[in-house]
Amino acid sequence: MNIEVAEERTDDALVLLPVGRLDSSNARAFESIVMERIGGGERRLIVDFSRLDFISSAGMRVLLIAAKALKTADGSLVLCAMKNHIQEVFRISGFDRIIPITESREASAPGSA
Amino acid sequence: MNIEVAEERTDDALVLLPVGRLDSSNARAFESIVMERIGGGERRLIVDFSRLDFISSAGMRVLLIAAKALKTADGSLVLCAMKNHIQEVFRISGFDRIIPITESREASAPGSA
Amino acid sequence: MMDEFHVALAPRLSAVRSLSRMVEEFGDANRLPHPKIYMINLALDELITNSLTHGFDGIDDPRIEVTVRLASDALVLTTVDNGHRFDPTAVERPDVEAPMERRPIGGLGLHIIRTFADRVTYEYAGGRNRLTLEHDLTAPASGGGRRRDEEHR
Amino acid sequence: MMDEFHVALAPRLSAVRSLSRMVEEFGDANRLPHPKIYMINLALDELITNSLTHGFDGIDDPRIEVTVRLASDALVLTTVDNGHRFDPTAVERPDVEAPMERRPIGGLGLHIIRTFADRVTYEYAGGRNRLTLEHDLTAPASGGGRRRDEEHR
Ligand SMILES: Nc1ncnc2c1ncn2[C@@H]1O[C@H](COP(=O)(O)OP(=O)(O)O)[C@@H](O)[C@H]1O
Ligand SMILES: Nc1ncnc2c1ncn2[C@@H]1O[C@H](COP(=O)(O)OP(=O)(O)O)[C@@H](O)[C@H]1O
Numbered sequence: 001m002n003i004e005v006a007e008e009r010t011d012d013a014l015v016l017l018p019v020g021r022l023d024s025s026n027a028r029a030f031e032s033i034v035m036e037r038i039g040g041g042e043r044r045l046i047v048d049f050s051r052l053d054f055i056s057s058a059g060m061r062v063l064l065i066a067a068k069a070l071k072t073a074d075g076s077l078v079l080c081a082m083k084n085h086i087q088e089v090f091r092i093s094g095f096d097r098i099i100p101i102t103e104s105r106e107a108s109a110p111g112s113a
Numbered sequence: 114m115n116i117e118v119a120e121e122r123t124d125d126a127l128v129l130l131p132v133g134r135l136d137s138s139n140a141r142a143f144e145s146i147v148m149e150r151i152g153g154g155e156r157r158l159i160v161d162f163s164r165l166d167f168i169s170s171a172g173m174r175v176l177l178i179a180a181k182a183l184k185t186a187d188g189s190l191v192l193c194a195m196k197n198h199i200q201e202v203f204r205i206s207g208f209d210r211i212i213p214i215t216e217s218r219e220a221s222a223p224g225s226a
Numbered sequence: 227m228m229d230e231f232h233v234a235l236a237p238r239l240s241a242v243r244s245l246s247r248m249v250e251e252f253g254d255a256n257r258l259p260h261p262k263i264y265m266i267n268l269a270l271d272e273l274i275t276n277s278l279t280h281g282f283d284g285i286d287d288p289r290i291e292v293t294v295r296l297a298s299d300a301l302v303l304t305t306v307d308n309g310h311r312f313d314p315t316a317v318e319r320p321d322v323e324a325p326m327e328r329r330p331i332g333g334l335g336l337h338i339i340r341t342f343a344d345r346v347t348y349e350y351a352g353g354r355n356r357l358t359l360e361h362d363l364t365a366p367a368s369g370g371g372r373r374r375d376e377e378h379r
Numbered sequence: 380m381m382d383e384f385h386v387a388l389a390p391r392l393s394a395v396r397s398l399s400r401m402v403e404e405f406g407d408a409n410r411l412p413h414p415k416i417y418m419i420n421l422a423l424d425e426l427i428t429n430s431l432t433h434g435f436d437g438i439d440d441p442r443i444e445v446t447v448r449l450a451s452d453a454l455v456l457t458t459v460d461n462g463h464r465f466d467p468t469a470v471e472r473p474d475v476e477a478p479m480e481r482r483p484i485g486g487l488g489l490h491i492i493r494t495f496a497d498r499v500t501y502e503y504a505g506g507r508n509r510l511t512l513e514h515d516l517t518a519p520a521s522g523g524g525r526r527r528d529e530e531h532r
Contacts, residue, residue, distance in 0.1 A: 057488040093491060227391070235382065
């Protein structure tokens, strides 16, 4: 199944905005979009959660893979604008310790870190 | 519960287009719209079903009341653009014998009858 | 494929809407023809409205249970309620050939759903009304496969 | 109010979507707080995916039954499947404090749903796995009324 992912560009990062649900049925589609961008040379990725209502561990798995790949390539992955109930899932998974999560897109700019 | 009803005017009739579902939970709301129009002097009513997906007997009841009221007042009620499965319900209820049902809005003009 | 779908509810008119969206999901998941889904939702609107209007007067904890089951060649709707004993299959049919003047307002709901169903069974047991409506999914003449996809919107 | 909602399905990934929309309807009909609905749908995604990936190898007629029940003070999710015997409550928890390098890919689903649930019970009987996840709806300290409306979107 597909997933709609809007893309925007800030000064030095590519912002991905997955829309709706990121679950076991479309995590693969999301994975190939993310890995294509990294493969294409993107080094600073921001995943903006403001249009995402649902994520399951299948979706989180993709983010961990991307974080690992970007770390190896000296890049960075930042997540922002998560709804509370989604942030809670990242917290109990310990993902908040290994992938930076910021309140807003602005706060995720490298300069502000 | 409310119902959205679009209204359009042809040369000599008022067209009502109920939208979505006309069921037991909003038939009263539809009834007051229809009866207000008749009370306000409308004599030629067309109910266009093209935007209606669902009707139950509670909705058909309103149409029978309107047909009776308009007949008494020397007016007319015509129904048009019904989906097949809805038309079938009107047929087995015998409503197609007492309220004219036409294919399209054009065919429901008084001149074409 | 989902074969069975069951909901228990304390009847309210507003529940009919939620229920109908669930039945639509069930129908879509099974690629059922849209007219069949309409028949099920029509029956649910008529039956729940009837229970609310006529069936639960003075009943303490009114309950309706709805089951939609996809059998190998039929779509089966069952409602079970703890309202007053009432056999819908015993209700006299309205005269649908009468002219407008002699048509009463109402009295159509049961006629419609009984006409559409291929089989209707009623029983009263354990203080509950149980009504089952079966809608065949196989083409009657050919006896062939399901008609599910044929009319799929 | 709908108290109970039950679906039987032959598991497919695509069924998870239909099911989640049904659960949302159930939640809306009962004005359940949105985070509770999320937890139920998250658990369903994890459990059905697990069954499909690990549970049904070589099983003839794979089946999952899902029940969501609204008790007086808890939301109860039960899944029953005829897959291989597997007790999710016996799985070791992942080390969520490990640094990125030592975090394996996967192994989170069960941890998440077990952490969120207030009570988890597993039993194997009649050739079926039965898992029950309970989510309290009452405020833990006050012991007062339901929190349903508080967080309602
Ligand atoms: N659940 C019920 N309990 C008792 N009586 C009922 C019930 N449902 C229907 N009836 C009776 O059967 C009649 C026909 O029902 P129906 O065809 O649905 O039309 P309507 O409800 O519009 O009158 C009702 O008028 C009512 O007298
Ligand atoms: N239904 C099941 N049947 C058999 N084994 C299972 C089942 N569900 C989970 N498991 C086992 O438990 C492990 C942990 O599951 P989970 O936490 O969901 O993570 P993941 O599925 O991503 O590995 C799985 O890797 C698998 O070995």
